[in-house]
Amino acid sequence: MTVAAHTGVHRPSEELHGGPRRLVGPLAALAGRLPGVHDLLLVQCPGSLRPLGGGGLPAWARQVLRAHPWVTVGRAPVVAGPPVDTPYPVRCTRDASAAPGAWLPVTVRGPERGQRLDALAPRAAVARTLRPEQLPGRIGLLAPERLAAVPALAVLTQAGQLVADHRLAWGPIGAVGYELGSGEPVAGPLSPLRLVLRAPQPVSRRDALQLRRALSRLRVPVQAELETRHGAVLLAEYAAAPPAVTLLTPDGPREVHDPWFPRGLYA
Template sequence: MRNAIDEQHGGPRRLVGPLAALDGRLPGPHDLLLMQCPSSLRPLGGGELPGWARAVLRVHPWVTVARAPTVVGSPVDTLHPVRCTRDVASPEHWIPVTVRGPRRGQLLHALAPWAAVARTFRPEQLPARRALLVPGRVAEVPALALLPTVGELVADHRLTWGPIGAVGYELGSGVPVTGPLSPLRLVLRAPQPVSRRDALQLRRALSRLRVPVQAELETRHGAVLLAEYAAAPLTLTLLTPQGPQEVHDPWFPRGPSGRTITR
């Protein structure tokens, strides 16, 4: 039987325990995580969670995966990590995450233990959750109302996509964080090269929508802004877990030494 918490978040949670860290791939950038034990988060700057973050996580224990390296073992400043489960035999994976605060731009960067994650959502799973929002919510927020139109435009280019940022967070968590002027941020899965012509066509189509749209192409090596790629500059900024890198080709990136950048 499904309980009230399962209904609230759209389905049963993952089993949290020693095997939870071993049941599939680790989350990637922009994934949403429902934390079983929010107190296990560790701020990247060290110390304890600030009061506003503890208050937010008590009510809405959702965090967003950041584009940064995963840490294996225990954070260096944590002698005795707070855990939700008994110790696992293999080293813990700590996922880089961001906690969204109640004020605009209020963010906390932290590490979350993978074994304490109860549920995950990838961006491409989120458009279908629009129907779960409270009645009237979609009509109030153009960025939410336009999701089917965006899906049609992206489908013409055979790309898997999903909303990220505030819109993605609201669809996954159900927390009403978007407003009438909220922009729409998208991730476009592009494991294979996209032509400049297709990128330019898609950018122009998205720019005609009545809300600002920022899309990023996610390659196997990182992400590049759709608008920047479509403009065909000599070099592009590739966003990677190790930080931004200047490259000529986001699908076959090369570093300053000429060597191919590997993940």
């Protein structure tokens, strides 16, 4: 499988809980119709987001969402039906075909360290979705000064070439992915380069070790995760060949022997 760098771009200036919930299931299990973990969502009516802790959005989150209403899909199940503290129906609809009452787990990223808010966003309010695989093609939208100031951005193409040698689809996540998708300069000089590597089929420990070693030679720390059909495992952990690895799933972490054929109790 070759790496596809999607070049279709658009300027990023575009524009509870506590009650019983019915879990619809992991995002990846819903026939591909819903966005998946690490996807970036452009939402209209950002005030329709509902924090997981209940109550309203904090002031910093409202300010961020007014300026650039991009959120990141989290690794959690989709929720059916409105949160119990929603006083009125969500009338903000971009996708008329969206499943009614489907709420996506998302994270709002703030400008300060530690400013992260887990929330639910109504599926019908999603105006645009960007997958991590689409983001490398947006590197040309950034000013040259950003590439010079942020090493993690500067080595993105080189890292992609190393991953391509192992025939894995990939994309940046974390601060680098958010900046490429939203256009907001959130990555800093010390930001690591976080990557998701699509691995629906098993990857050998030998290949994982070779890739980890190649990525470790870059001039910035690289944190890569292998995304299987059941969840994600850190590339470095899998390459070290321990008896068991931690598989990150929508329902929490699990200690498993094989992330492609997981068995074992939740950690």
